[in-house]
Amino acid sequence: MGNEESVFFSRVLTELTLSFHIIYATIGVGIPLMIMIAQWVGIKKQDEHYILLARRWTRGFVITVAVGVVTGTAIGLQLSLLWPNFMELAGNVIALPLFMETFAFFFEAIFLGIYLYTWDRFENQKKHLLLLIPVAIGASFSAIFITIVNAFMNAPQGFDIVNGQLVNINPVLAMFTPAMPTKVAHVLSTAYMTSAFVLASIGAYRLLKGSNHIYHKKALMLTMKIGLIFSIATAVIGDFSGKYLAEYQPEKLAAAEWHFETEEGAPLMLYGVLDDGKVKYAIKIPYALSILAHSNPNAEVIGLDQFPKDEIPPLYIHYLFDLMVTIGMWMTALSLIYVLGTWFKMRFVAAKWFRWLIVLGGPLSIIAIEAGWWFAEVGRQPWILRGIMRTEDAATSSGQVDLMLLLFAGLYLVLAIGSIIVLTRMFRKNPVEQELADRELEKEGELR
């Protein structure tokens, strides 16, 4: 296998692992917060339903965490196995957050074990809730540290290269790159948003499939509210991300927006297709790109003409970007309509067709996460470390990457099928009505 092939297969394998891992990682970051909110509401309102909600989510959550541990170990090792040259450089400059991520995860894993196995151990429910806080913090900090590494790949700083040698290394400066604030905020808020919509999707599905229990209605309202809050946050952060890109990675923004010529008062291209370098069928919003990039309708936005041809990311990222943004907007609107509709007691929010839309929202949110990461990664190409190291120079020279790709593809297939079967079985075998009835009996037994 030539080196070109090694690079190709390394990219495919990394993409496969990350695309699979990110589903579990996103859920793993977001759901602890949802459990925490549900349990807290339950304790506050003295409402058994919310507590049970937290408990049932926890049961599903540990399964996704266990699979996430597996895929996370895989990507952790693959970084060194597939990109040894990159990791050698990265190890020198950005090892600190990687190292701290293992601590954050360590912390999370310890307390998750404790939280999971101490559900009726404490008289005072609040004590048990306290155990969840380190889980949620650990999960979110894992995301923060890993995103810091990704931010570094987009806007490397904190070192100089003199005659091919790394000098003046400052690990702390390397962590706080210009890309870091928007990226970290975006990853966190979309993780919370996606987790809320995935849980909402499950609640809506149960309601559609015959159960009319108030439990599911409470779950739905709670998750849609949380989803709405974080989708608004995501939109605000998205605006800042646009400004960051315009300033520090203009080629990524320009490629995503099909902005070819540097100009003032640049219009925004929505959708459309690219035909022989010409944009067709796009919706053109005048001045919008200048506003997005610089908050000023007349500001100059740098176009792709300012960059050498071999330093421009593939133009198909425009579709990924549009897909992500469209789903984000759609979910904001959907949750807003649901929350307002419920407040004003409008009938249609309980209609079948509306609930199906909510069900669809879960998978759509996951697709948006995938599109977002593909956009983030492909949009950085041809660089693995922007301006410093090209992806093709970072890959392994090993000739067996194609075999490993098959091996891991098989593994992920088994894991995906397994998690789907186990999760559906788990909740189908023990529906909430059954569990509520059981708990009622248990209580009576204790009283007698």
Added chain:
Amino acid sequence: MTLEILGISVLWLFLFGYVIVASIDFGAGFFNAYSLFRGKQHILTRIIQRYLSPVWEVTNVFLVFFFVGIVGFFPKTAYYYGTILLVPASIAVVLLAIRGSYYAFTTYGGLRQKGWTYLYGLSGLFIPASLSIVLTISEGGFVSESSAGLELDYWTLFTSPLTWSIVVLSITAVLYISAVFLTWYANKANDEPATELLRKYALIWALPAIVTATGIIVEMRDHNPAHFSRLMDLWWLFGISFLLFAGTVYLIWKRRYYGLAFGLLTGQFFVAFFAYGISHYPYLLYSYLTIYDGFTNEAMAIALVIAFIAGLGLLLPSLYLLLRLFLFNKDYVQGKRDDHA
């Protein structure tokens, strides 16, 4: 103490932690599968499940900590070992995945599948085997460097007696460590039949473990004479280790102080593991890479050490809490409590 030595000591300590907790985990899975196979599952399964369930993720993090840490402290290892280990490490990841998914699907998900339990049990033997290959490779003689890059010579590797002795050692050690620990745990749970059975396993695996360990030192004389002579310089450490081993076996034999027996066993492995590590010094990969030319820059090293100390400040109390709630809590150990979500 130089930063290089501090860094490698910290990593070696965590690897040691992994060796112990993972051995308990791997061996337990194997004994569980074996007892299912022999129709004795009623004796062992409950005790094993109760110990393993809350702690397995923690086990895995020790390993992640080690490989992330080594790239941090010694970035050149990413280039050397990253290139060489693509296939062995990928296989290890798949095997680890079998274990992780066993927890996900069987323990948490309630999927009862005999095949899965067997697969899980066997993976506990294959993982140490595949991971221990890394130690073999580090002894040198299996890697060549050319203009095309680094290449691992699989043929030499798999025909070397050293490889197979280390593989056998890793498996016997796993079964021995696990059996001793579980004897203690079962005893704490007042579970007599389980204690007796596990005690028998511990005694069975004691001899093979010590014999293979000694065998490797002998192998080393031919394979890597320089390393062998450094091992010999540390003979007294191996002597201490052997005395601790004898102590463990004696206590288990006499059915006395199982907790102390496990403590001595930890000591035995600690001393031997560090004696081996010290004798490996200064090489990370024989003849190619030492801890000095592989070391990161000073600023990063200091940052990592500070992060490490801060992290330990957070972790040690948490680990203590975990142990107190599950390992040293009588009600939990004896199965009177099950507060699973």
